[in-house]
Amino acid sequence: MMLGLARKITERCGPPIVCSLSGEDIFLEKIRPPYYVRTRQLLRERAAEIQAFVALNEYYANFMSEYLSIGREQVHVIPHGLNLEGHGSPHKKSAEGPQRIGYLARICKDKGLHLLLEACEILIQEHGCTNIEVHAAGYLGAGDRGYFQHIQRRVDQGPLAKKFQYHGELDRDNKIAFLQSLDIFSTPTLYPESKGLPLLEAWANAIPAVVPGHGAFTELVADTEGGILFEPHNPGDLAKCLAELLENRDRANHLGKLGQVAILDRYHSKIMARRTKEFYEKISL
Template sequence: VKITYITAGAGGMYCGSCIRDNALATALSARGHDVTLLPLYTPTRTDEENVSQQRVFFGGISVYLEQNVSLFRKTPWLLDRLWESPWLLRAVMGRGIETSPNQLGALAVSVLEGSHGHQRKELDKLVHWLKDQPRPDVLDISNSLLIAIAGPLKDALGCPINCTLQGENVFIEGLLEPYRSRAKELIKSHLSHVDSFVAVSDYYAAYMTQYLGIPGAKMQVVPLGVNTGRFVPTGSSGGEAPFTLGYLGRIAPEKGLHLLVHAYRNLRERGALEGCRIELAGYLDQEHLPYWQSIEREVETWGLAEEIHYRGELDLDAKTSFLQALDLFVAPVVYDDPKGISLIESMACGVPVVAPRRGSFTELLERTGGGVLLKSGSAEVLEQVLCDLIGDRDRLIALGRSASEGVRDRYSTDHMTTRALDVYERLVR
């Protein structure tokens, strides 16, 4: 199958969707399929070999200039190449690119207006380039915020189109009004141009069917997958001190890091966590720096600075080692996460997970048996579950074994690729 996959860069951070798209493209290519992975906005940042094209369409600088200065909506394409080069986009990424939804409402709506928006020239460039390439059998768009390109590309290429759904409702709900309502309205207006939709979890398939009014017959599920040849148990679990709790994710309030820190402090005050520590890692942007600084101040005040360590953003090797060194992984999110890739990576390493019973986490832990689901997201409930698990080494070992086996059986890259290929082959029959 010849597949053109359009993915969206996320500025300078490792992006779960970018990593998933890149892994899928790599695996499909390894099976002999012809895959072109095209980035929009910025070059993608992945933790494995990046197989995307060097050229970036809808370049973040061009999109910004066209949104704010009408002159740039009419500049010659050749001139635009000056600020569309990957090296310049990477340089800007290094300084930080705004990705917060509360700052990007007008721009998001304009892009969703497609040929009627300020970025029409960028759409024309993409169509022109694709028409000069061999026609794909199927085209995949990596999230519904890009859905405005579906109609023009279908007209130009005449191929079926799939749209993958990977958590964009969180961005949409973060938009200020009237942009939030307008964005949803525009996405719905483009649904008819898409032949199928793929959600990354059963939870998200049901949610987005209702949220956007997607016909149920068009919705399918391709669960996330990880490299089970890389993320493997080390077999070293045996009660060695110190007992290590781990957190891997963006440092942001919705990820619930504060709940973990507060639960840990309460347990330490009870004398229940002697010889323990917390290892933290993940992307921290400027917007959430005050949140992290408030946690740091609390940790210092409590006298726990030597027990709670932040390792920053990790590359693939560092992330693998980080996860393999944990005794228990905690994902204390306070929203309905549709993905849970870090949970899957942790479980693949044989590390059991504690997470709230919400979003995709419910199906991940129920299907693998690789952890404990919290009845509520309070620090008190988390505190009690941690206390029970830390004192039960046999249960932790059993959960870890179920976790790694469950991921191999259900959430491997190979399994994800087979499911995605089934979707594509149905579209081209």
Template sequence: MKVVFLTAGAAGMYCGSCMHDNATARVLRASGIDCVLQPIYTPIRTDETNIAEEQVFFGGIHIYLLQQTPWIRFVPPSLRRILDWPPLIRLATSRAMSTDAAKLAALAISMLKGTEGRQAEEVGRLTDWLDTQMHPDVLVLSNLLIGGALPTIRKRLPNTKIVVLLQGDDIFLDHLPDAARAEAVELCRKLVASVDRFVVNSRFYGDKMAAMLEIPPSKLTTIPLSIDLQHFSPREASSSQSETFRLGYMARVAPEKGLHRLVDAFIELATQQSHSQLTLEVAGWLGENNHAYLESLRQRISKANLSERFTYHGSPSLSQKAEFLRTLDLLCVPTEYEDPKGLFVLEAIASGVPVVLPDHGAFGELVGSTGGGIVVPANDHAALMNGIDRLAKDYSLRQQLVASGIANVVEKHSIEITANRLKQLFVELTSDS
């Protein structure tokens, strides 16, 4: 079976979806499927071996210029191909240029229009490649926002089954200006007819996206979120609690991930005598546009005379991330938005670290499935602080959560399980042709 997996690169930053797509494609290959991982927009950046193709379709520089300066389409395609050269794209995105959804509204809508948009030539190039070189049995897209070409692909490759993963499309759409959002949602709804199956990682997200995009239930499949367990393992169990209690955060350092909420809880707890050994350990990718945000948090911590109990560990590699997690006693990422995935949740639990999370998005289902932590009411400072306080003081409860979490992550959330479920879906779809 031949599968082509289109994954949207996220400029120069680590992206949970990209990393999950890369791991899934790698395991699909190992299972005997001829799987090609093809980047869209930019080369992907992962924290493990990257198996993606070097070439890029809909190169970020190229499609942006086609949108902003349409006359560039009159430049011979052979000359414009330099704009899709991966090293050039990496250079242009190395400083993590802004991807403000509001500013990119016109481009997003044009891309969703497919052959009716300003990137129509690129739609043709991708379709030609699929038709003349790949001949896939199944085409997988990492999100629907890159799906403007699907009606054209459906006409050219009528026997190819089309699967779309929904894993954060709404977050981008919700940041668009109201008029642009309404138009983009309507364009996405029109694409639903070209898709054979949508895959989500939680019932919450399936229900949300089905309502937003008018997806019939027969086109929705839920496959639980997963991670590659070979990279994560807990530290050796101790018979007693250490003096220092390391409260951790591991996600992008950005306001929407809620680090400021965790800092507020940390400051209030750490100034209490019962939490005199509490430290805050933060790791995660930091974009240029969020340096001021991190600095403002440092200043708040400094004013509370807690600077010596706070550390930002930078953006860790895969091995560094695994080691960082093993040093923690508790993980908390109090996101402002309803996260549809939460890979860091599974990574922490697999590393023997219980979690405290807001009860929204997919978090409730992940905690319920693993038993590896607790959830508290979202956007509630007192509830967040009390949840951290409770687990920090109850060593026995933390150990129970660790034992339950590890066992359930292994049983229900390994990347092999996801790959096998996807493989079964591909077989089901292709056997129906």
């Protein structure tokens, strides 16, 4: 999004220019004609002036190399790394208490909260999983309040009545506590996810995940084995995958532990810092 600055920086200062890539296409794809075509054209022109790009995963590196019409070798991958302080084990839960399915992301249609709620209605009505609660947290902007009010009305009138709670936007400590309170994590984005940070945060607390099989999620689940992929946009398949874990707690706990092991091994801030340092030292030679 800041490609337009690169030419002037190069002219005045002369260092190699590196541009990070982290989901800009979601905004760009909403630009209306006739500005969309011109914007894409300018991005491709200015991308040619950048020495290197950095993405958080192979999926987005491949996607953006085509999107910007640049060589794949120009896009380097440095995976996300979490600050692990405060993360740990999930809260001990009563065997009789409700099982908590959690969503952590911005409250908007693109992130798929409505899809999760529809899947949980199916869980209750078709799978007999009545002892559940759905808990959501994340920023709710003014432009998305109508969306949230609509799904809240649906919840209040359906099988999830009194089983759904929105916790608002959380600070770091409360976010970690929220994640540790869950049994299963799911943020069923409608678009191919470019980052997947909340998923990594769930795994840092040994919470198993059910996420759509597209974008970075496919790559992260394949690498960590910390969750199940469902067919994107399909609430019935999401419900089926959630039921599999709700009905087999040993498997769910195993997946959560696998995710946590992967975070501790290769998705933490120290290794990300080392990889970043090595990359910038190499490109500055």
